[in-house]
């Protein structure tokens with residue numbers, strides 16, 4: 001069956017009461033915006049599942065810490081605490097998303113070397129993540145932190161600035177909610193990590209129980225051993 005853009009052309013090709021046409025017309029009338037949105041959300045979650053399951057080999061936190069291998073790895077861990085001394089956001093130029101610097105008393109974006117006309121706060125949260133094999137420092141950047149907090153850094157900073165007389169430098173309680181919960185992380189190990197034993201950048205993260213369970217079974221992770229680490233935190 002071929003559908004043409006022109007109504008008249010369509011009419012020429014088939015009579016309007018054949019089942020395919022009825023079905024097609026029904027689908028047109030029921031496809032509303034919320035359906036389209038939920039379809040695109042479903043699509044996104046399928047894509048991120050594929051990404052997690054296909055491209056990340058499991059590595060325990062202890063192994064990540066001692067890794068001499070560069071690459072992307074999936075790991076399961078509990079955010080034990082937030083390193084508050086690093087703050088929770090940085091100011092960026094919206095276009096380049098880089099952290100602005102002060103050069104000769106002027107704000108400069110290191111990406112384009114321009115003075116940003118508008119500064120946007122973005123998340124950069126340093127966390128200590130633990131599993132049954134050890135602990136490591138991870139850094140959650142903007143989009144990944146947003147997935148767990150469900151509010152933008154801009155929203156939180158605005159609220160803090162309005163609520164207190166402060167400059168937004170204290171810690172929003174929304175961020176504390178990610179502590180003592182378990183996540184599936186995708187971690188990028190780069191040469192710098194191996195040389196410096198530094199924090200690992202989070203390349204993806206989820207708290208989706210189905211994704212976590214799918215990852216556990218696809219990687220053959222011993223769930224009993226893994227969950228034995230801490231009695232007060234579970235995946236459910």
Ligand SMILES: [Zn+2]
Pocket residue numbers: 093095096097098109110111112113114
């Ligand atoms: Zn720039």
